[in-house]
Amino acid sequence: MKFLKSLAVFGLLAASLATAFAQEAVIRKNLAEKFPAFAKIDEVTKTPMSGLYEVRVGFDIFYTDEQGEYLLQGNLLDVKNRRNLTEERVEKLSAVDFDKLPLTDAFKIVRGDGKRKLAVFEDPNCGYCKRFERDLTNVDNVTVYLFLYPVLGPDSVTKSRNIWCAKDKAKAWNDWMLRNTTPANAECDVAALKRNREFGQKYNITGTPTLIFADGSRAPGAVSAQEVEKMLVAAKKP
Known part of the structure; x- marks a missing residue:
């Protein structure tokens, strides 16, 4: 029984990862087709905001929808916790040991x-x-x-x-x-x-x-x- 539960959890995780990779591929493809500057995207990650994805090109942070049809540049704020998520992200990327x-x-x-x-x-x-x-x-x-x-x-x-x-x-x-x-x-x-x-x-x-x-x-x-x-x-x- 435990084995079946573990197998089910693994299956869900695999499906979730596959969906995430497919979503990232769509965003990369659509942005690259419309904006040559996005031909080399370093990273695409999901943000805490539903339907919003972070697109990173070097140290530049952008935001887009699930299909890569709209593009925003600016600060993403966590109003509840009074945090500037964009600023925190850039600080983390540029941190020096x-x-x-x-x-x-x-x-x-x-x-x-x-x-x-x-x-x-x-x-x-x-x-x-x-x-x-x-x-x-x-x-x-x-x-x-x-x-x-x-x-x-x-x-x-x-x-x-x-x-x-x-x-x-x-x-x-x-x-x-x-x-x-x-x-x-x-x-x-x-x-x-x-x-x-x-x-x-x-x-x-x-x-x-x-x-x-x-x-x-x-x-x-x-x-x-x-x-x-x-x-x-x-x-x-x-």
Whole structure:
């Protein structure tokens, strides 16, 4: 009797999976036919809302009906639980495991005992980054892993090269960002800068500064010292 029940449950699961795969195939086919940009869909998943499916292309989230005949882009909100499901999904997709960051492609700036960890992606010509750096001097007992992320043009690439190739990278960076002293010309292997851009593209780092904390949480923009302190404390909690 138990065997028959298990067989019935397995049959229901198999039928459900087959229906889900068929539904996904219909959505993929119809969207690809109507919109060339959807020829390469990364993922189709059912949402908590009846009849609504999430369509993911890279880090872009769209929503469609069961036949792929209508398309929406925007935030899907769970009103009852006060949650932004779209925002949560993007955060999950772009999450970075701190322990897997390519730290050899960054240089360290240690303040105080340096026990807390923070990774930052910054462009040397980013005005918000300069403001952030000035404010960050008020945060103590932290090791900052600075990833040069030149995305604002050729001069950003040049300045990043000169900073990366300097004998004292941290000093060259601070001299420029805090004291406006242009880094001296220098030459070396700058493959790390290319890898940083590739890493940023892979993990949806679209602006500078972008902060990544020890627990994998991230914050875009010139976050204040007070907010950085709060997030460093939160990142240490189990």
